[in-house]
Amino acid sequence: MRSIWLIARREYLEQIRGKAFKVTTILIPVVFAVIMAVAILPSKYWGTGKHIAVATQDPALAIRVRDQLVADKEAKITVDVVAPATAADRQKLHAEMDSKQIDGFVWIDAPASGKEQVTYVSRSAGDLTTEDRLQSDINRALVEQRLIDRGNPSSAIASLTGNVDITTMLYRDGREVPSSVLSTLFLGYGMAFLLTFSLVMYGMNVGRSVIQEKTSRIFEVMLSTVKSSDMLAGKLIGIGAVGLTQILIWIALGAILLSSALVTSWMAGMTKPQIPVVEIILLCIYFVLGYALYSAFFAGLAATCDTEQELQQYAPLAAVPVWLSFGMFMYILSNPNSIWSILVSMFPPTAPITMAFRFTAQFPPVWQIALSLALMVLGIYIVLWLSSRLYRVGILMYGKRATLPEMLRWLRYS
Amino acid sequence: MSSVAAPVAAPVKAPVVALDRISKAYENKIAVQDLSLQIEPGTMFGLLGPNGSGKTSTIRMMIGITMPDSGSITLFGKPYERASLTRVGYLPEERGLYKKMKVMEQLIFMGQLRGLEPAVASRRAHDWCERMQILDAAQKKTEELSKGMQQKIQFIATLMHDPDLIVMDEPFSGLDPVNTSLLQDTLVELKKTGKAILFSTHRMDQVEKLCDAICLIHRGHAVLSGGMREVKSRYERDRVVINFEGDASFLQHPAIKSFKDYGGQVEIQLHPHADAQDLLRAAANATIYRFELMEPSLEEIFIRTVGEKIDA
The missing domain is CATH 3.40.50.300 (P-loop containing nucleotide triphosphate hydrolases)
Structure with missing residues (x-):
């Protein structure tokens, strides 16, 4: 026990003091924030500040459309009115676009007989946000215009066409708590991202550490004092503790950030994600178990390799469950209790990440959590058993990567 | 007492x-x-x-x-x-x-x-x-x-x-x-x-x-x-080192199996059971500065035992 503790402490201190720890502790949240910002900002800020013209034969309709567009404060749009518009005006608008005075124009043909024809001519293709805004604002203006044309008083228009906002609540622990699809999405994605990075990164870290010790030929010195299983255990515990430290730093940073003024203003209108303590504890347990599974797997494989490059070739084996888990992200959020969602959250390699998704969508039944944890423990036991056998023989084998038949032979050594 | x-x-x-x-x-x-x-x-x-x-x-x-x-x-x-x-x-x-x-x-x-x-x-x-x-x-x-x-x-x-x-x-x-x-x-x-x-x-x-x-x-x-x-002690002393000047005809003595002449010093390997004293007597016409009957080195013992040259 003493040697396991000494080895774990050495691994922990060496990694915590290393540059890689400091860099990843800062860099990973930054990368995450950038990814989230890139995902959120377009919907909020893209397509704003446009200068367009509305051209139609009917001046009243043109003004109504302009008022609708200008009323959309987020769009910060400038609207010129050309009414009543003629074919010559259309040429003029083209010229204004050529000289970049306007970004585009909306041409509304409103024949007295019936259906209006609306065309949006723009200098840039694919400006979905502006197109989306135009669609809803012009439709609304047209509906208002039709209502007035049919004799409704202007004062009644607002109440006839007014929107309602839907408030989403999540029923949890016998209470209704505010929730929103967007924040659920971010939360699920965030937790899974954190878990994935930590699991794969620290799993690979263990592998790399085994290779480094193999390269530095320290194993034989160590093995004259401690058992190979103690070395493996010490290494897994030490590096796992580094991972937990990093996750706790991130959680603390996240909590500080969420309560900061910046995020409060940025997330105005969105519901702040709520993470109950029990979920944080469960996530930590899933991290520890997932880490044990992946790191034991990599430690065993690393012992069969001679260089980090050789170990890298095994990396896809860890990537497949991660891809599978992320591929099911939207499906699990929409169908947290479907048979597929349950199955992937029981399968040990995908359980930590998919359970994180399920927590955010709907807290799973306790028996499912218990079964998934039990299966993970069983999976860890099997992987540890196999890995410790590969490790025991592999760390003293130098020269080349072991082939599959060689590994199978090592497993048979008692 | x-x-x-x-x-x-x-x-x-x-x-x-x-x-x-x-x-x-x-x-x-x-x-x-x-x-x-x-x-x-x-x-x-x-x-x-x-x-x-x-x-x-x-x-x-x-x-x-x-x-x-x-x-x-x-x-x-x-x-x-x-x-x-x-x-x-x-x-x-x-x-x-x-x-x-x-x-x-x-x-x-x-x-x-x-x-x-x-x-x-x-x-x-x-x-x-x-x-x-x-x-x-x-x-x-x-x-x-x-x-x-x-x-x-x-x-x-x-x-x-x-x-x-x-x-x-x-x-x-x-x-x-x-x-x-x-x-x-x-x-x-x-x-x-x-x-x-x-x-x-x-x-x-x-x-x-x-x-x-x-x-x-x-x-x-x-x-x-x-x-x-x-x-x-299990191996007999069958190697002789001689430092000498003058007549080198004793190097033809039948007790000698092989020798290496470094000019002034010669290292001799005797035949098994050969008498080194015979060789000393045969060298009487030369001026002898040193005549040493050496015990075999560990390397020689090793080579004899294993029958192959060791990596240096």
Whole structure:
């Protein structure tokens, strides 16, 4: 026990003091924030500040459309009115676009007989946000215009066409708590991202550490004092503790950030994600178990390799469950209790990440959590058993990567 | 009034290590077969053999890194048990250090792993660094040090827990003569304090100078073993070195099997059972400055026994 503790402490201190720890502790949240910002900002800020013209034969309709567009404060749009518009005006608008005075124009043909024809001519293709805004604002203006044309008083228009906002609540622990699809999405994605990075990164870290010790030929010195299983255990515990430290730093940073003024203003209108303590504890347990599974797997494989490059070739084996888990992200959020969602959250390699998704969508039944944890423990036991056998023989084998038949032979050594 | 002391029987020293007919095979290759040896306290024991002869396999079994397929191992008078390893210091040929650790931290870590308390480990590490003249480097990272310096640190890590059995696999490889001599002197001092030292190498000259007993391994078998003097005495003195001037006709004497003439000094190999005195008489016409009947070197014994040249 003493040697396991000494080895774990050495691994922990060496990694915590290393540059890689400091860099990843800062860099990973930054990368995450950038990814989230890139995902959120377009919907909020893209397509704003446009200068367009509305051209139609009917001046009243043109003004109504302009008022609708200008009323959309987020769009910060400038609207010129050309009414009543003629074919010559259309040429003029083209010229204004050529000289970049306007970004585009909306041409509304409103024949007295019936259906209006609306065309949006723009200098840039694919400006979905502006197109989306135009669609809803012009439709609304047209509906208002039709209502007035049919004799409704202007004062009644607002109440006839007014929107309602839907408030989403999540029923949890016998209470209704505010929730929103967007924040659920971010939360699920965030937790899974954190878990994935930590699991794969620290799993690979263990592998790399085994290779480094193999390269530095320290194993034989160590093995004259401690058992190979103690070395493996010490290494897994030490590096796992580094991972937990990093996750706790991130959680603390996240909590500080969420309560900061910046995020409060940025997330105005969105519901702040709520993470109950029990979920944080469960996530930590899933991290520890997932880490044990992946790191034991990599430690065993690393012992069969001679260089980090050789170990890298095994990396896809860890990537497949991660891809599978992320591929099911939207499906699990929409169908947290479907048979597929349950199955992937029981399968040990995908359980930590998919359970994180399920927590955010709907807290799973306790028996499912218990079964998934039990299966993970069983999976860890099997992987540890196999890995410790590969490790025991592999760390003293130098020269080349072991082939599959060689590994199978090592497993048979008692 | 006088008193008569009761006769006291000399204490019988139990061997520190006893290997009894151990064998080990990997796949279809026999690494060690039916090997037996004993190492007494206060002796330096040479385990000799060419590369791949089974030396490292023997040592690995001795200290429990691998288990023998058959045979038994006794450490400090008891059947092998892991607890005994705290009394063993092992410097493997494939040795390494944690490169990112500082020298002192590393030594304290190694000392603690071998059962020392942190304060004791720290004090001993300091004393040993002073003795090995590397105290200046104690706070440096290992990767910043020269290979020779790193080797001294490995040497200290092997000895700082004061083991009763010291096992060293090629301990002087890559060291300059000054440091080789420093380490050799240290080992000789430790031997005098009663430590048993096993010393594995293919450098016969070092073994000849330092060891009291040897075991020569070839293809996993012990082909020669015993005390150094006893082993040498089994071979007759059939090599003569002569320094002379003048008539060299005695070099045609029938007792001579072969000779190497260095001009002024000639090294002669006699035929088995040839009489060296005959040769001395035949050389009477030359002026003899030196006529020495040499005992065979360990290397010669080795070559004769194994029948092949050893890598230098």
